[in-house]
Amino acid sequence: MKRKIAAIFAADIAGYSRLVAEDEEETLRRLASYREVIDDFIAKASGRIFNTAGDAVLAEFPSAVDAVRCAIDIQESLRTRNMAYPPSRQMSFRIGITIGDVVERDGDLLGDGVNIAARLEGLAEVGGICVSRAVHEQVANKLSVQFADIGAQEVKNIPTPVHAYMVAMRREDGTYATPQVKKIAKAAPAPNWMWPLVVGVVSIVAIGVSGFLYFTKLETGQAKSTAAPSSPVAASAPSPTPTLLAKTPMPTPMPTSAPTQMAATAPTPMPSPPAASNGGFAVDAVPFIGERQRSFLSNQYSAAGDYKAYALNIGGFYGSALNQPTEEAARNAAVDQCQKRADAAQSPRRCELYAVGNRVVYSHGSPPMPPQPWVRHDSMTERAFAPKDFPMLRDQARTRLENIYAPAARSRTVALGPGGQYFMALGATSVDDSARRSLESCGAIAGSACMIVAVDDKFVVPIPTLLRAVGFFHAATHPSIVADARDDVVRKLGDGMGWNAVAVGTAGRPGLGLKAADEQTAVNGALADCAKHDSDCHVIAIGPFTVGPIN
Numbered sequence: 112m113k114r115k116i117a118a119i120f121a122a123d124i125a126g127y128s129r130l131v132a133e134d135e136e137e138t139l140r141r142l143a144s145y146r147e148v149i150d151d152f153i154a155k156a157s158g159r160i161f162n163t164a165g166d167a168v169l170a171e172f173p174s175a176v177d178a179v180r181c182a183i184d185i186q187e188s189l190r191t192r193n194m195a196y197p198p199s200r201q202m203s204f205r206i207g208i209t210i211g212d213v214v215e216r217d218g219d220l221l222g223d224g225v226n227i228a229a230r231l232e233g234l235a236e237v238g239g240i241c242v243s244r245a246v247h248e249q250v251a252n253k254l255s256v257q258f259a260d261i262g263a264q265e266v267k268n269i270p271t272p273v274h275a276y277m278v279a280m281r282r283e284d285g286t287y288a289t290p291q292v293k294k295i296a297k298a299a300p301a302p303n304w305m306w307p308l309v310v311g312v313v314s315i316v317a318i319g320v321s322g323f324l325y326f327t328k329l330e331t332g333q334a335k336s337t338a339a340p341s342s343p344v345a346a347s348a349p350s351p352t353p354t355l356l357a358k359t360p361m362p363t364p365m366p367t368s369a370p371t372q373m374a375a376t377a378p379t380p381m382p383s384p385p386a387a388s389n390g391g392f393a394v395d396a397v398p399f400i401g402e403r404q405r406s407f408l409s410n411q412y413s414a415a416g417d418y419k420a421y422a423l424n425i426g427g428f429y430g431s432a433l434n435q436p437t438e439e440a441a442r443n444a445a446v447d448q449c450q451k452r453a454d455a456a457q458s459p460r461r462c463e464l465y466a467v468g469n470r471v472v473y474s475h476g477s478p479p480m481p482p483q484p485w486v487r488h489d490s491m492t493e494r495a496f497a498p499k500d501f502p503m504l505r506d507q508a509r510t511r512l513e514n515i516y517a518p519a520a521r522s523r524t525v526a527l528g529p530g531g532q533y534f535m536a537l538g539a540t541s542v543d544d545s546a547r548r549s550l551e552s553c554g555a556i557a558g559s560a561c562m563i564v565a566v567d568d569k570f571v572v573p574i575p576t577l578l579r580a581v582g583f584f585h586a587a588t589h590p591s592i593v594a595d596a597r598d599d600v601v602r603k604l605g606d607g608m609g610w611n612a613v614a615v616g617t618a619g620r621p622g623l624g625l626k627a628a629d630e631q632t633a634v635n636g637a638l639a640d641c642a643k644h645d646s647d648c649h650v651i652a653i654g655p656f657t658v659g660p661i662n
Contacts, residue, residue: 207231573654616645
């Protein structure tokens with residue numbers, strides 16, 4: 112046996128026994144399919160499955176960052192697969208992650224680290240992720256992840272409460288769900304000498320309350336015969352915003368206002384599509400589709416009779432039904448046509464109705480978009496597109512870019528999200544059309560605004576090669592930069608043209624290398640500028656990206 116520190120990942124299916132009882136064969140078939148997805152993500156994240164039992168999976172990872180990123184990928188992938196099933200038949204996992212000291216014996220891992228991960232999994236919401244404080248400390252500021260601090264939790268067979276955090280998962284509409292606290296650590300019991308006093312007080316209060324209720328009942332009973340019954344009114348409360356990074360409200364990371372600009376402001380999400388003044392809907396506000404479909408909507412669709420419908424999905428697939436005998440027939444035909452196209456292309460996104468007749472029924476509004484211009488050309492930073500150099504993507508995604516994007520017809524673009532999400536739009540009528548489509552789809556998938564990284568055969572943002580891009584850089588909120596210097600950094604970065612780099616030292620005082628002709632010059636300038644004000648300086652950003660060491 113040997114001891115080691117590892118990030119432990121525990122997952123199992125919520126309501127698995129019920130699913131098996133309702134349809135054992137179908138549940139087991141889907142479990143096998145879902146396990147293939149989970150196993151694949153774990154392997155790609157350098158994880159190792161060390162134990163399985165029924166619907167449960169236990170895995171170890173070399174780092175907490177790898178474990179959390181893998182868990183998010185798994186939950187988002189399975190959420191998409193679940194869209195094809197009614198809520199009662201959806202197969203959702205709970206995931207718990209901790210870092211702990213474990214004992215390895217014959218390939219299996221034992222110890223408190225494994226037990227705590229399993230208990231955290233029990234605290235997680237259906238389709239959610241719950242992590243320990245140690246994991247949160249490792250992951251905070253390294254991933255574009257939102258957390259909700261749920262405090263110390265008492266869990267079975269663990270002697271001390273476990274301080275836990277929920278990962279706020281994105282809903283289908285791009286918003287974040289607020290995790291619900293399952294149970295809080297119990298307060299210390301009252302001293303023994305207090306119990307007689309407590310019992311006495313409770314008894315007196317109970318007698319008083321009983322008398323009050325008795326006389327109140329007499330009065331209200333007499334009044335009922337003359338009082339008219341009141342109608343119940345249902346009030347819907349607004350959805351709360353999840354607490355970010357241990358109860359400290361912080362803005363969700365957003366990309367730069369232009370691809371080469373390092374300082375960023377969060378774009379304001381566009382409102383739901385407005386109705387057009389001619390009685391139809393605003394065709395320009397329909398997301399995900401190209402100019403040819405807009406022309407169809409403006410002409411053939413708008414001229415058709417009342418019983419018509421239009422469906423789409425965030426992958427850009429669409430379906431329409433015109434001159435149908437009933438509204439229901441139009442709805443069904445439009446969604447069916449769209450879904451068949453999506454299925455034929457193996458799109459994991461489900462189709463939804465956008466419009467019935469001239470009435471917009473799409474409930475998700477418009478996806479988050481960055482401010483324009485979406486593409487800015489700069490001869491100092493542009494270079495030939497190479498899939499292997501595309502930042503923040505896994506090898507599988509880079510292979511897709513090589514096999515699908517590189518040989519595709521123009522105009523084509525690739526949009527990148529702050530968490531490594533991406534979307535490519537191919538064969539568009541113009542670069543603007545392609546950029547809008549890829550940004551809309553990427554934004555809907557990521558839940559926040561994306562940025563255009565590649566246009567046709569070129570990278571249109573500075574791609575770091577000296578260090579590894581690990582996220583989007585936001586000078587106004589970056590925690591490594593001392594607060595009173597952030598606005599100045601944003602201002603000095605300006606239009607972001609040329610190569611820009613930012614370095615900081617132990618005191619968080621920034622140094623800048625601005626508008627350089629190449630990456631190395633920008634890095635050298637940032638380090639030299641930082642050394643004037645601080646010590647032990649290191650580079651934290653190159654171009655629009657936060658950077659870290661190359662593994």
